[in-house]
Amino acid sequence: MTWARSTATAPAVTATPVPLRHPRRADGATLVCVFVMCLLILPARLAVAGLPLSLTPAEIVALSLGVVWVCAQMVRTSGVAKGPNPVRTAIFAYGMILLAVYGYATNVYLPSDELNLADHTIVLFAGYVSLALVVCDGIGRRERLDFVLKAVVIGGTFAAVVALMQFRLNFDLTEYLKIPGLRHSSPEEVPTVISRSDLRRVAGTLGHPIEFGALSAMLLPLAAHLGFQARSRGEGAVRWWICAAVIAAGLMFSVSRTAVLGMAGAGLILLIGWSNRRRIATIGAFVVFLGVMKVVAPGLLGTFYNLFAGVGDDSSIIYRTHDYPFAMREFDKSPIFGRGPGTWYPFKHQVFDNQYLLSLVETGLLGVLGFVGVIVCGIVVALRVRATSTDPNARNLGLTIAACLVIPLLGAATFDLLSFPGITSVLFLLIGAAGALLRLERADQADRLLLSSFQEPADRSRSLMAPTGNGHGSARSGSS
Template sequence: MTARVPGLTAAPVVAPRRADAATLAGLFALVLLFVPARLAVAGLPLSLTPAEIVALSLGVVWACAQMVSTTGVAKGPNPVRTAVFAYALVILAVYGYTTSLYLPSDELNLADHTLVLYFGYVSLVLIMCDGVGTRERLDFVLKALVAGGTFAAAVALLQFRLDLDLTQYLQLPGLRPSSTEEVPTVISRSALRRVSGTLGHPIEFGALSAMLLPLAAHLGFQAHRRGQGAVRWWLCAAVIAAGLMFSVSRTAVLGLAGAGLILLVGWNNRRRLAALVAFGVFLGVMKVLAPGLLGTFYNLFAGAGEDSSIIYRTHDYPWAIREFERSPIFGRGPGTWYPYKHQVFDNQYLLSLVETGLLGMLGFVGVIVTGIVVALSVRRMSSDPDVRNLALTVAACLLIPLLGAATFDLLSFPGITSVMFLFVGTAGALLRMERRVAQTPSLALRSFHDPADRSRSLTAPTGNGHGSARSGSS
């Protein structure tokens, strides 16, 4: 028996946290952004990266959790879940129709591979929407995303400044190059290096950095408001912003400008002023750190009318229309219009029309728009400033792929596509949480102010048909 010391109280026993859906989603985010995108798992008939294997595993976890009622995974209706199910059915219909016709063996293999990838994307939405049940666990996933984006941007910084490519030293056992066509990690533009970090291409890396930068800023503002350490998140934001610049990508700048417009409209005056001051200081640092970089960006937009890359993007419209007219409803098959055999379309809307027809293109746009609308709805519903700001940030981040799809073939890059679907699932998770708060306001308010009551409130039945309100351990 342990003797009790007078004047001392026994410390509360804290039970170890079990791995849950947020743990798995956070693991996916880290694997996606830490492991170079050019590496696939060896020994498989399909070229699948470690992150894609994890995404498919998340789908299996979600399906198993839906078969029981003791895991806390939500089961009720949600607009995000409905939208992604509709999109999955469209892709299945397109795949079934196009593969029932004749396809060359190479295109049939690519259609099979693309279908597997789409299962992974749908799994990401479902595990976020139904499995992440609390703000604390949702923040865990978002922090993992920002940490991974910071690492990718740090790799890009070394590529840009020192011409040192760390991805060459991340050849992990059991992995192999994902393609026989070697895509350079560093590409020249206007005597500058365009870098891609751990991603597959500088455009993908730039657009992904533009999506993660508002999220890093949100975490910084949130930590400051709560009186927590915010410096680390501002450092992450600075590194990600530098990575965006080092991609030397018009797409990244256009996407960030669109997201910034939404944020500036939704933020208060104090936050707007802080953002504008930080932006000015950042441009000054870039002027010193990378002479000529700002001038290159200016020339990219000032000389857009004569830029060869823009001319190349627009000259292929007749090709796309001609292919679309051959099968306007179902297209020619997902993933079947690929480089080295067909004309490249640097426009995801055109590529979707050709590969998946009108149905597939509308489904792609519908998923993103649903995520934006749901996020803005949560912003209107919530009275919690952190939830309102996060919902606004999610809506702004989802605008970036909607704009970027007009400037490059977004769905051909699994990295940014995966992050896009994670953000769509985040919107669905926020809606479920806000509905629960609206139905049990007194309980939610108590658990928000008293961490000791939080575990009890999360296990309280809600009676709303959404399953237990626990954090969705799977």
């Protein structure tokens, strides 16, 4: 630490040293927050003009993060973490699987349109892997990890506010978010508002209502965690409860069965891990929220009830299940490596509203095992922090991340999750956050162990110097 020198000339005056404030440098958390803002605030259909591939600003930032991570790994003064980490290992394995699948697919003949899509898909996944690595290794303090999660919640709240305006006011703010240098990612207009049962299904700034609903389900536990953490620290928690309420409303306005199923799975994990007091408070808040939704959006709760009550006759459910035999026939053609990532697209082939089926066809068994394995690794690592940490906020964050990662495991069975960059990006961000949390918790435990090893000799020496009460135990007692 550098201290300012006093310029006073009077010898009797002693100036109090004042630490000089150095400007805070940008770190991995800063770069990830830039990515989050580009991902959740800019409309998903806007891509950078003039590029041979259709890439959004967020995707370009993610690829840049990969370059930063590689450069930081080449030096020792960057502050980027090194050493073993199970999340980094899982991400590396998944990346190698995708490269192997891509190499196998491009080694055989592919039509030009499918080859271009395979190139585009592997570039996107390079960005996802880069994002997870920077989050896992580039965040040096727990406060900076909280900073990233706060940015994600704020970005999700903005998307939910846009969805609220789309649902209640029939006003789409994304149509006015036109930025020079950006263009629509596809020549046809992709609607962000879709009708279902006389209601508007909205997508906010995301690409589709299903994606927006599933993403809102992932962000709601994070907003609740920030509220609980702020209250435990004696900080203002109202703003995070407002964010949680807005995100929950956005989940409802998506009118998505996937969002409800995902939220039910995450809620079950949280209720098992929470205390009785927190369970009761959450259930009470849920009942109040449903009452507010009943008043704000008449007919919305009835629509959700009909979505689940009429599952057997729902046309969307029938459409999702009738293509299983066809998918298995395609899978049998190349069961190990698949036909190539991104090569099975809706304008040419039959749509699979199931990511597991789509991955079986595109990336084979290797791709499915890698996809499931990297998510399960994130869940296990987060639960390990939950089990080993002594910090209640870190324990709750580990439980929250595990609950959030359960949602894509469930949602992948109901829609082609990896085809939507928004929720896929947040998925990999949370996997990286699990690795960062484990690393930071290990560092804290090592610091506490080192501190206790220094304190024990000091305590022992103080006990030897302490007076015995008979006047002969020490020099201090003798002098008294």
